[in-house]
Amino acid sequence: MISLAGRDILHSWGKFVFTGIGLGLLIGVTLTMAGVYRGMVADGKALLDNSGADLWVVQRETLGPYAESSSIYDDLWRGIRAMPGVAAAANVTYLTMQVRHGQRDVRAMVVGIMAGNPGDPGWPPYLVAGRQITRGHYEAVADIASGFQLGDELKIRRNHYRVVGLTRRMVSSNGDPMVFIPLKDAQEAQFLKDNDAIWMQRRRTAANPAFNRPTVPGLLEAVLASQTVNNHVNAILVRLAPGYTPEEVAAPIRRWKRLTVYDRSQMEEILIGKLIATAAKQIGMFLVILAVVSAAIVAFIIYTLTMDKIREIAVLKLIGTRNRTIAKMIMQQALALGSIGFVVGKIAATFAAPHFPKYVLLMPEDSIAGFFAVMLICVLASLVAIRLALKVDPAEAIGG
Amino acid sequence: MTAKGIHIERLSKRYGEGDTAVLALKNVNMTVAPGEVVGLIGPSGSGKSTLLKCLGAVIDPTAGRMMLGDEVIYDDGWKVRDLRALRRDKIGFVFQAPYLIPFLDVTDNVALLPMLAGVPNERARARALELLTALDVQHRANAMPSQLSGGEQQRVAIARGLVNRPPVILADEPTAPLDSQRALAVIRILNDMARRYQTAIIVVTHDEKIIPTFKRIYHIRDGVTHEEVGEGRGSD
Numbered sequence: 001m002i003s004l005a006g007r008d009i010l011h012s013w014g015k016f017v018f019t020g021i022g023l024g025l026l027i028g029v030t031l032t033m034a035g036v037y038r039g040m041v042a043d044g045k046a047l048l049d050n051s052g053a054d055l056w057v058v059q060r061e062t063l064g065p066y067a068e069s070s071s072i073y074d075d076l077w078r079g080i081r082a083m084p085g086v087a088a089a090a091n092v093t094y095l096t097m098q099v100r101h102g103q104r105d106v107r108a109m110v111v112g113i114m115a116g117n118p119g120d121p122g123w124p125p126y127l128v129a130g131r132q133i134t135r136g137h138y139e140a141v142a143d144i145a146s147g148f149q150l151g152d153e154l155k156i157r158r159n160h161y162r163v164v165g166l167t168r169r170m171v172s173s174n175g176d177p178m179v180f181i182p183l184k185d186a187q188e189a190q191f192l193k194d195n196d197a198i199w200m201q202r203r204r205t206a207a208n209p210a211f212n213r214p215t216v217p218g219l220l221e222a223v224l225a226s227q228t229v230n231n232h233v234n235a236i237l238v239r240l241a242p243g244y245t246p247e248e249v250a251a252p253i254r255r256w257k258r259l260t261v262y263d264r265s266q267m268e269e270i271l272i273g274k275l276i277a278t279a280a281k282q283i284g285m286f287l288v289i290l291a292v293v294s295a296a297i298v299a300f301i302i303y304t305l306t307m308d309k310i311r312e313i314a315v316l317k318l319i320g321t322r323n324r325t326i327a328k329m330i331m332q333q334a335l336a337l338g339s340i341g342f343v344v345g346k347i348a349a350t351f352a353a354p355h356f357p358k359y360v361l362l363m364p365e366d367s368i369a370g371f372f373a374v375m376l377i378c379v380l381a382s383l384v385a386i387r388l389a390l391k392v393d394p395a396e397a398i399g400g
Numbered sequence: 401m402t403a404k405g406i407h408i409e410r411l412s413k414r415y416g417e418g419d420t421a422v423l424a425l426k427n428v429n430m431t432v433a434p435g436e437v438v439g440l441i442g443p444s445g446s447g448k449s450t451l452l453k454c455l456g457a458v459i460d461p462t463a464g465r466m467m468l469g470d471e472v473i474y475d476d477g478w479k480v481r482d483l484r485a486l487r488r489d490k491i492g493f494v495f496q497a498p499y500l501i502p503f504l505d506v507t508d509n510v511a512l513l514p515m516l517a518g519v520p521n522e523r524a525r526a527r528a529l530e531l532l533t534a535l536d537v538q539h540r541a542n543a544m545p546s547q548l549s550g551g552e553q554q555r556v557a558i559a560r561g562l563v564n565r566p567p568v569i570l571a572d573e574p575t576a577p578l579d580s581q582r583a584l585a586v587i588r589i590l591n592d593m594a595r596r597y598q599t600a601i602i603v604v605t606h607d608e609k610i611i612p613t614f615k616r617i618y619h620i621r622d623g624v625t626h627e628e629v630g631e632g633r634g635s636d
Contacts, residue, residue, distance in 0.1 A: 001515050011503030315499045320488020395458045
């Protein structure tokens with residue numbers, strides 16, 4: 001038996017191909033949206049993987065340092081480093097800001113790392129060019145997604161930094177490239193005020209009789225000095241010694257240091273379950289809308305194609321064609337349209353993904369799921385046209 | 401009564417119930433022998449199409465008896481379980497417009513019926529080509545319907561009606577869209593095919609120019625048929 005659907009498609013291939021291309025672009029957008037979500041999750045996981053940490057020690061009862069702000073003293077790391085099961089501990093600060101480069105701004109996550117200890121948690125695990133930070137000030141390692149080159153000069157707040165190394169896939173959960181600078185510079189950058197604000201603060205402190213006591217010499221100077229120094233960091237990253245479980249190490253830190261400690265799975269839950277949950281819901285809503293629009297387009301096209309063939313369908317039924325043969329023809333056309341659309345969509349998404357500003361991760365399993373979803377949508381969309389065709393009375397082929 | 405062809409007795413068809421009931425066919429009797437072409441004529445609303453639909457097993461008669469060849473297909477109720485298969489295997493249709501399937505070429509338009517009946521594609525196509533040759537359109541075998549003239553399309557439609565070798569063909573105004581010359585040519589072809597394949601053909605028509613070509617005519621008016629047989633009628 002010949003394929004009626006195949007012959008019809010070949011006969012009116014232009015209509016099918018152009019409709020398929022239109023549908024394909026819609027499917028391409030859908031696959032890309034799914035890729036954006038996957039990219040966000042991958043960015044989040046890359047952030048955790050590349051930090052080199054097993055535990056994140058943060059301010060008590062906060063979800064820091066990525067989902068909420070967290071502030072802890074920068075000398076706590078020494079005590080934690082000495083605890084059993086801790087192989088390495090390092091202070092780290094995170095600050096998302098606009099980094100100035102020449103005449104342009106680059107949105108970046110500025111990471112403050114303790115200088116001189118490459119390989120500690122928080123450091124970029126590998127470089128693609130240049131070297132790690134060796135000086136205590138004004139050197140930077142940047143992710144290549146920032147567009148910075150070796151030797152470029154960056155401006156963070158009022159200070160200038162020279163790019164000495166380039167790394168890859170070091171991004172925030174938002175996909176912003178990271179720029180690593182020495183910890184002291186990063187701490188200063190976090191709380192650095194402009195000159196007028198500093199002058200105003202000094203005047204206000206000097207006017208406060210509690211700090212400016214003539215009978216206590218040196219008090220005012222000590223208070224002013226403490227106001228210009230930032231001795232806080234956002235988190236302490238801890239790497240476990242072999243043979244220790246995260247909970248074995250986390251429990252004493254919580255108990256004795258009065259801090260909150262997250263292990264890898266908890267931090268992943270915070271990043272994916274909380275930080276990007278709203279974005280994921282947003283993308284999910286878009287996917288539902290796009291699926292409904294795709295279904296409506298397929299249903300409309302198949303319905304129109306079937307309406308155009310009502311007389312032929314009546315003739316086919318009159319000369320003895322089974323209902324299931326006619327239903328099969330319509331469903332095969334819908335599936336063919338969906339297949340054309342999927343192929344076009346997959347190609348469009350593959351070629352468009354690298355040009356998106358955010359990381360778009362097209363997973364093979366998403367494509368497979370997308371293919372089956374498209375097929376299901378096509379089957380459902382063809383039901384309206386099949387119902388119409390099955391209701392056609394063969395007597396319509398005979399006049400009168 | 402004939403042992404072959406089609407034979408109907410006291411066939412009635414009523415539409416509606418009670419006060420609104422309309423008797424479209426009233427005890428219609430008709431016999432068409434194998435190899436014979438008869439005309440069925442009558443004004444609009446006389447019951448021609450209703451009779452054709454009953455004969456074509458498209459609608460249910462209300463009462464009566466129908467035989468196709470030796471087989472009783474209706475006797476106050478259908479005696480055949482699968483009316484779709486009956487239409488496919490035992491009844492050929494030729495319509496006012498050819499209604500060829502636009503996305504199939506000429507050969508496959510004709511071969512589709514035997515394919516639907518389960519005949520292998522190559523055998524179905526061979527059978528179609530044989531008929532197309534008999535109807536002198538074999539040179540258009542690979543053409544699409546849109547590339548054919550009106551007369552060629554109608555000949556292909558006749559080939560489709562004949563391809564399963566049905567004992568009866570129902571032709572609904574087959575010459576309506578054609579000029580006199582082509583209309584007469586179609587009737588000549590139907591007569592040839594009826595003789596060659598021993599098929600009973602009933603031609604419903606309004607077409608004055610072909611009416612004289614029938615050796616037998618059934619007039620139908622208000623659901624009642626009257627047979628007219630005339631010497632000098634008929635045209636080969």
